Amino acid sequence: MHLGATLRLLRVDAGLSLRDLARRIGVSSAYLSRVENGVDAAPTPERLAAIARELDVPAPLLMDVAHRLSPFVAHYLEEEPAAGALLLELARRRLTAAQLTRVRVWLDTEFPARAPWPDTPVPALSPVLSPDRMVLRMTCGALEDALDVAAGRLAAALPEVSASRLVAELRRREAESSNAVGNGVAVPHAHVENTPPLAALVTLARPLATETPDDIPLRLLVVLVGGERGPTWLARLAHVARLASHGLAERLGDVEQASEVQERLAVLEASR
Numbered sequence: 001m002h003l004g005a006t007l008r009l010l011r012v013d014a015g016l017s018l019r020d021l022a023r024r025i026g027v028s029s030a031y032l033s034r035v036e037n038g039v040d041a042a043p044t045p046e047r048l049a050a051i052a053r054e055l056d057v058p059a060p061l062l063m064d065v066a067h068r069l070s071p072f073v074a075h076y077l078e079e080e081p082a083a084g085a086l087l088l089e090l091a092r093r094r095l096t097a098a099q100l101t102r103v104r105v106w107l108d109t110e111f112p113a114r115a116p117w118p119d120t121p122v123p124a125l126s127p128v129l130s131p132d133r134m135v136l137r138m139t140c141g142a143l144e145d146a147l148d149v150a151a152g153r154l155a156a157a158l159p160e161v162s163a164s165r166l167v168a169e170l171r172r173r174e175a176e177s178s179n180a181v182g183n184g185v186a187v188p189h190a191h192v193e194n195t196p197p198l199a200a201l202v203t204l205a206r207p208l209a210t211e212t213p214d215d216i217p218l219r220l221l222v223v224l225v226g227g228e229r230g231p232t233w234l235a236r237l238a239h240v241a242r243l244a245s246h247g248l249a250e251r252l253g254d255v256e257q258a259s260e261v262q263e264r265l266a267v268l269e270a271s272r
Contacts, residue, residue, distance in 0.1 A: 002182030003066040004036040005213035006241040009187065010055050010234050011036075012177045025050045038213055042066040056231040058122060061238040065245045097246075097271035104270070123236045124269050125199060125222065125243065131258035133157065133200040143210050143218070147171065147188055150200040150223040158195055158225075166190060166225060180212040181241040184219035184249035189237065197226030197236065201261065203253055219249040243268060 011021050018036070022029040025047065034040040043051065045063060052059035077084050095103070133153040140146050147170050148163075155163035169190035173179065180186040184207065200223040207217030222240045226233065240248075251268060255261050 002038055002213040003042045003062070004038045005178070005181045006062075006065050006238065007032075007051065008036040008177060009179060009181060009241070010057065010238060013189075013234060013237060014055050016054070021051070021054060024054045055234055057234045057238050061122060061235065061242055064242045065238065067245065098267050101267060101270045122239045123197070123232055125236075125240060126262065126265055126269055128197045128224075128226075129199040129201055129262075129265075130157075131262070133198070134258045134261055135200070135202045136256055136258070136261070137205040138202055139205045140208070143174075143186075143208060144171070146202045146204070146208075146221055147174075147223070150188070150202050150221065153200045154198055154223065154225055157198055158192070161192055161195060166192070169225075170223065178211065178213070180210075180218065181244050182212065182214040182216065183244045183247070184212075184216050184253075185240070185244035186212075186218055186221050187224060187237055187240045187244075188221060189224040191227065191229060191233075192225050193227050195225060195227045197224065197228055197233075199224050201252075203249075203255070219253050222248075246271075 011018070016024075018032055019029045022032040025032075027047070031040065035043060042048070043066075048062045048066060049059045052062050077087075090100075090103075133150075135146075135149050135153065138146060138149065140149075148167055151163045151166035151170060155161055155166055158166075169192060170188045173190055174188060178186075179188045200221075202221040202223065204219050204221075207219050210218050212218060224236065224240070246268065248268065251264050252261055255264065
């Protein structure tokens with residue numbers, strides 16, 4: 001997990017300087033820089049919630065990337081101590097993502113939510129990804145090679161946009177700030193006006209020795225393009241970072257069929 005890389009990625013896309021965000025949440029820019037570079041530990045849940053408000057992304061996303069306990073959960077555990085024992089049982093049994101999904105389905109059936117979750121719904125990755133935009137077990141010697149291939153797949157779904165334009169936009173954003181979020185995952189992305197949100201997925205047969213925030217070689221790219229900006233776009237980026245923090249590269253790295261990618265991704269997203 002490398003929360004700092006995700007915070008920097010979101011901050012840059014939100015158009016905020018390090019100094020601006022630091023001032024808004026009441027900390028020094030030096031402290032925020034240390035967090036973004038992984039020198040300092042992840043901020044407290046309260047401070048993460050403040051960052052989420054300023055970036056206009058759902059707070060649970062950042063909590064999950066940081067593997068921090070949400071204040072909402074902490075308050076509930078204080079009110080209902082027995083819930084803590086149940087969480088310990090889940091941990092002791094080491095339920096998988098698929099098993100936790102079954103538990104969630106049972107909860108929704110037996111104990112329907114009494115009120116909507118207070119945060120904005122998070123846009124899932126699955127609906128903007130299709131088998132023809134998956135490149136599995138690719139062999140390449142540089143990040144640029146993977147971007148070229150992904151841009152070609154994305155351009156095929158965008159008749160008005162050339163692959164060369166997509167590559168140029170992806171490289172421009174990468175030059176501005178690294179899109180690697182840790183755990184072997186990078187999220188290259190580009191804004192292209194008047195286009196729907198689309199994703200391409202590239203897994204690498206051999207890890208790519210490129211610069212990453214946690215020094216884990218790159219194994220998987222989720223390449224995003226779209227005309228949207230603002231909260232929905234930032235939530236989409238944060239959601240991919242959250243998937244990365246929960247083992248996206250490990251779960252998909254050895255898959256050779258697009259249908260299996262879809263199945264594993266659906267299970268992972270359903271468990272979040």
